[in-house]
Amino acid sequence: MAKRRTRFPGGVAVVTDSTASLSPQDAEDEGVEVVPLSVIVGADTLVEGVDADADLIASALRDFVPVSTSRPNPEEFAQVYRRLVDEGAKAIVSVHLSSRMSGTVDAAILAGRDVSVPVTVVDSRQVGVATGFATGIAARARGSKVKAGKVATLAREAGEASTTLIYVDTLEYLRRGGRVGAAAALIGSALAVKPLLTIRDGLVVPLEKVRTAGKAIARMETLAAEAAEQHASYDIGVQHLANEPVATQLAERLAKRLERETVPVDEVGAVIGAHVGPGTVAVTVTPRPV
Template identity: 40%
Template sequence: MAVVVVTDSSSCPDSELAQRYGIHVVPLHVLVGDRTFREGVDDLPDDYNDGTSSTSAASSGELDDCYRTALAASDGDGVVAVHLSRQLSGTWQVGSQVAEPFDEQVRVVDSRAAGMGSGFCALAAARAAQAGASIDDVYNAAVDTAGHARCFVVVDRLDHLRRGGRISTATALLGTALAMKPLLHIVDGKLVLKEKTRTTSKAIAKLIDAAVKEAGAGPAAIAVQHLDAPERADEVAAKLRDRLPHLTELVICELGAVLGVHVGSGAVAVLVVRGGAGQVEP
C-alpha cells in the first residue's frame, strides 16, 4: 500500500481532496454550553459562534482509534499525522503521547500553523505518499512544508481570540480602545499582532501585501479562508491571483467551526506556502 496521512479537522481539508489522497481526519470539539460537538461530524447549533463557546482537542482515545485505522489502511507502511500548532491546541501533545507505543510507525508533525496552513502540510505529505515515498520522506515533506507555511489573518474583533486565550488581553484591550483592525500572523506557532490599521479595508490591503511579499516571485500555494465573509474572501483571492502569476494552486474555503469560535464572523485569513505544497495533479 502506501503511507497514510492523518490530520485534524481544524486544517479544513476539502472533503474531495481528503478523499482523493486518502487523508484520515480526526475531529476536534466545539463546546456549546454543556454540550460537545465533533467538528465535521455533528450538526452545530446556529448560535455556536456567539462568543460564549469554546473548543477542545481530540481525545487520546479518538487519536488512538484514528492512528490504528490509518496504520491498518497503510498495510504497515506507516502513518504521518499532521496537527495544528502545539501553541494553539493540545492535539499535537496528545497525539505525540498516543504515537509512542507505535514504535516510529506513527510520526506526528507540528505544522506550526492552523487552518489550511496545516492543511497544506497534510496535502504535501499525502501527495508524497501517493507517489510512493517512504515514511521518512512523507514525514519530511510535511516538516518542510511547515517550514515554508505562513499564516496571516484579519479579524473584525479581538474579543473571541482574547476569550479563548489565543492572543493577549493587552493586545485585545488595545484593539478595543483604538477601534483597531489588526493584521495578525502566526510566528513560531503563536498568533501575534503584525500591524495595526484603523479600517477593515486597510487591514485587508495589508493582508494582501503581506501574502504577496511572502509568496515571492516563484511558485506558491495559497489558501484564502473566511468565516461568513465569502465576498471579502473572493475579492482577496482575485487580487492575489492578479499579483501572483506563478501560483501552483489557489484554494478558497470557509474556516471550520473550531477556528471560527476563536476568530469570529468576518475574519479572513491567507495561508501561503512558498514553493508550493507538493506535486499537484494536472
C-alpha cells in the same frame, strides 16, 4: 484499464485533524485520514465536520452563547492508527495544528506509542489551511523510494515556511480562548485599530496595527502577494468566517495580481471559527518543495 491507486503509497498512511480545513473530497483525493476535534456550544458537544460548522459557530458567538473547543483524546487517535495498520499501513505520519495552540499533538504522540508500526507526529506550527497544505504535501510525497521520515520532514518544512495572515474584527474571541499569545498587547487598543495578525513560532502574534478594515485587507493582499512571489510554486488560499464578500473580493484581486486562474475561498472550520470570531479573513501561502 486504469491502474488502481495504492491505499498507502510507500506503505505510509497520512493523518491530520479537522482544523486542517480539508474537505471530505480533498481528504479522499489525497488519501488522508482526518481525526475531528470537538466544539462545545452551550451544553452540547459537537463534532467538527459532522454536526458543527462555521455558520452555527458564528451564530452562537453573535448570540453570546458560550463556545469552547476540545482536542481528540489519545484513544481516538489510537483507534484510527490501529485501523490504518489493519488496512495495511507500515508507517504513519500524523500532521497537526500547532502544539502551542492545542493539545492535539500531545494526544497524537501518546497514541502513537501503543501502535505496532512507527508513528511520526508532525507539529505544523500552523493552523487552518496552512496545516492542510502541509498535509497535502506529505500525502503527495509518498512513494516506494520515499521513507516516512522524509514525508514528515516535508510536512514540517512546509508548515515552517508558510505565511499566514489574519484579519479579525476584534481580538475578544482569541482572548477568550487563550490563543491570542503575544497579540494580547493589542487588546487595550482593539477598539481603535483593526488588528492584522500572523502565525510565528506556532503562536498568533500581532503583525501590524491598521486603522480601518479596508486598509487591513489591502495590506494583507500586498503581504500575501509578496510572500507568494518569493516562490516558484506554492499553494494559496483565503479563508473567512461570516465574511464571504470581502474574502471573495480579496481572492479575486490576488488571483489577478499573481496571474493565477483562481485563488480558493473557503469558510473556516468550527474550531478555528470559535477562536477568531465572525468577520475574520485570512490568507495562507505555502511553498511547494522543488
